[in-house]
Amino acid sequence: MPIFEYWGYDKKESDFVFKEINLDKDIRNKISEHSYAILTFKNCTLCFQKIKVKVNNRNEFLKIVQKNPIVCETCAQYSPNYSLNSEIKKPINIILGELTDSELKVLTGIIKLKDKKLIYRHIFNNDILDTKIWKIINLLQRKGLIRVERDSNWKIESFEFENEINNYI
Ligand SMILES: [Zn+2]
Incomplete structure (x- = not known):
């Protein structure tokens, strides 16, 4: 109107x-x-x-x-x-301190590689169905550190992360 x-x-x-x-x-x-x-x-x-x-x-x-x-x-x-x-968002430095080495590795990879194809290649090593990696990605999402942006068909568009992490990694 x-x-x-x-x-x-x-x-x-x-x-x-x-x-x-x-x-x-x-x-x-x-x-x-x-x-x-x-x-x-x-x-x-x-x-x-x-x-x-x-x-x-x-x-x-x-x-x-x-x-x-x-x-x-x-x-x-x-x-x-x-x-x-x-519902409570812990400070990012506290969350980062609680991550295991593998979780930190994946998180750093997402931040440094940025590009979806590079993330598939170097973090998933081309096995996009690797449940071990998905468990880590989902945990990072639950902690509010990263976001997997998807389109309406649930297809992955990009991997995003909280800019604030750049201050710590
Ligand atoms: Zn929900």
């Missing part, structure tokens, strides 16, 4: 003003039906999908932005892996 039908810009006030128009019931219903926003956050640290939250008003918006969720609502509701601890 074109917003300028309902809002005008008042140059004198430097602000948007609500135009006086008669909203019939149909239009009112349409507006209330569409008056929401879907916010997208980083991947859920349990299921690795993008966290999407629907907000219906300013209060909901502020609340969720302040919370900056790292676990999606569905995992929080159904996954036995979820606990309140899942």
